[in-house]
Amino acid sequence: MATPHNSAEKGDFAKTVLMPGDPLRAKFIAENFLTDVKCVNEVRGMLGFTGKYEGKEVSVMGHGMGIPSIGIYTYELFNFYDVDNIIRVGSAGGMQDDVNVRDIIFAMGAHTDSNYGFQFGLPGTFCPTATYDILEKAVNIAREKGVRYHVGNVLASDAFYKKNCDEADRYRNLGCLAVEMETVALYMNAAEAKKNALTILTVSDHLYKTEELSAIERQNSFTDMMEIALKTAIKL
Structure with missing residues (x-):
């Protein structure tokens, strides 16, 4: 059954879907890591694919930029x-001194400046978190690979360009590892649907250092993150 944003039929997606923001990164993963690949969605250029990784069916699809976009696709x-399971594989801006460009971050929880959670009508502040089982599997795989990683909270922000705001300094002071723009919607949607979610991020730039990756490097070079996500997916 197609939706306004997805032409796939029911059954076209595997139970576990990897979701990068960039649809071309989804294409890269499908072409370089999966076998028996089938394109299942091209609506609005948001490419989705289903194939096999080490013999198990896995899907990969872009989710676009920002909380509203990932909110639609993951819902x-x-x-x-x-x-049943969505693993976001994205990029983030580092915030802590011991976080470096190309490090991997597992988002245990997501702070936000977004009003996305207003729709649930909750009193107080809802704290959306990753599914522990997926998080544990992914961290163990990263440890086995010997990659440099961090586990902690990230900030999911509504705005990439901000005017006259010391928000980053405040979240950095409270131990926030990095800033990105999607995880809070993914985790909230998973909680509401009684499903599972994890965000894995590669640090592509740093708010307090000068190093950063180019757009092409972001699209094609996040292979450690991709492999960790795929190896996690086949364990679910």
């Missing part, structure tokens, strides 16, 4: 396509 996957 539809969880609620209309019977997807």
